[in-house]
Amino acid sequence: MPLPAFRADSLSLPLIAAPMFLISGPELALACCREGIVGSFPALNQRTSEGFEEWLIKMNEGLCKLKEAHPEANIAPYAVNLIVHRSNPRWLADLELCVKHQVPIIITSLGAASQVVEAVHSYGGVVFHDVTNQKHARKAAEAGVDGVIAVSAGAGGHAGTINPFVLVHEIREVFDGTILLAGGLSHGEDILAAQALGADLAYMGTRFINTTESRAEDAYRNMIIESESSDIIHTPAVSGVPASFMRQSLEAAGFDMAKLNQAGEINYGEKLKPMDDEAKAWKTVWSAGQGVSQINDVVSVEALVSRLKQEYQSARARLCT
Template identity: 65%
Template sequence: MSLPALLEGRLRLPVVAAPMFLVSNPKLVLACCNNGVVGSFPALNQRESGGFKAWLEEIEAGLEDDGAPYAVNLIVHYTNPRLQADLAICVDHKVPIVITSLGAVQEVVDAVHGYGGLVFHDVTTRRHAEKAAEAGVDGLIAVAAGAGGHAGTWSPFALIAEIRQFFDKTLLLSGCLNHGHEVLAAQVLGADLAYMGTRFIATRESAAEEAYKQMILDAKAADIIHTPAVSGVPASFMRQSLERAGYDMKRLQDKADINYGEKLKPLNDEAKAWKSVWSAGQGVGAIDDLPSVGELIERLDREYREARKRAFFLH
């Protein structure tokens, strides 16, 4: 196990609640952190940098002394016009963990390390992982097949095994994790932390629309479609929302343009499409309730401890 000092002794469970577009907000982040797991949100969930800064202030004011650290997701892509401004705000607020996506850049890593923060980076292949490791990141998030959001297609067995051949720092695993025994399974595979997204959408604190939450309760693994047609990057979405948004189901392998500047324009047609196309992972079929975050973490904790006891007895 390889946990940085920032996380040692501060987590009730080895879990990070993933940053989710239009879902993660201060209420969800605080509920996670104050119940003992890392809460996170994308900086771009606020339409402008002033709002992003206000969210950081709200989170910092609401964190309990014994709470887990929080994290912010930055899109490191040339089409994101806010990157430099949002990075400067992260530095000013000394954000404990910065999660980077779509680019592992030395400049970002150095800026966060400059105040003692951590950088975790999303990867879907060995090549992506090697490039991020070269940039000096503190952790890699192995986004395996079946994960929601910008997911990969590699089996978690293959992805974890190959990353561990050259990376001995903190490793997180994402993909179909809903229960405490699955958190333990991620550790058995070689990960240090479980990275859970879809399960936290279906909580009472989540900012997802009620129809979004209900669709997760109704969906099964067969409803999840992995496509580059929405954002230009292959990602997992629920079939029902793609159909409702008018996507041609026969052309879902056509790649959309990647442009994060356009996504920030509230009146832009493409931005509206993003709001009506809902992401989820293949683990949706195991989600059948809408608990509070506190109730969910209590259950995960119980399941995790029971699984550890079973594993001990088997040994």
């Protein structure tokens, strides 16, 4: 399948470290780009558009320095996540800043707007849009996005409920651009499996919370190490729309687990909360995907990517002999 022009010569693994609310910033994104995988952060991780612009300047300067210092290395481009929704009054102003600073990849969530695609294409950037079902993938295709992120069951954040094998095929039926697969990917062999399934790039969130460059506090990282996949509760109770949270942090915040575990009996409504309320909620109730069961350490991005590369290569070798 076609890949954006940056793929061939700038990535050392077909991988994006996914944007995460309150977790990813320029430190994590730059560390990822330095290792040859796409690093990212949500624009909303800065409280104002002015602060966000400072991050964009930091990224562009940081990448320039890395390229100068390591002309032979695969320095990957970075991505910014924009929540395109009426609950985010900043998205247009933030988009203008992305155009001004020519952010190479824009990842849109919730709304797939042709306005964003037009603006980003004007300077040669690409737009990836995340979806949890075929209907939204079709809408994204109509809006002209370059890539669709299949957020499957078990993912961290606003996860989907569809099995990845089914979701990738369903998206391919309606979209012939780049497909990215998200949901529980933690190892190098998972990246290869995503490619075997028909995805062009893998998309990992939770695994990168437990890196030294993430903004997560130690207790959050420790909870990930201690959690099993069965500890991940997918509920609309925190955000208004369903998202994945660790049971232990829901309990600590006083949620009634008996109610949360009864699917369909909660009446919180399917409306996303205002962004300030989201920030307060996600600070105390910690999101993670089912991949927590595969995470037993906190390592630097350099060590993690090196391990992922080894696992990827040995899985390839195993399959090709």
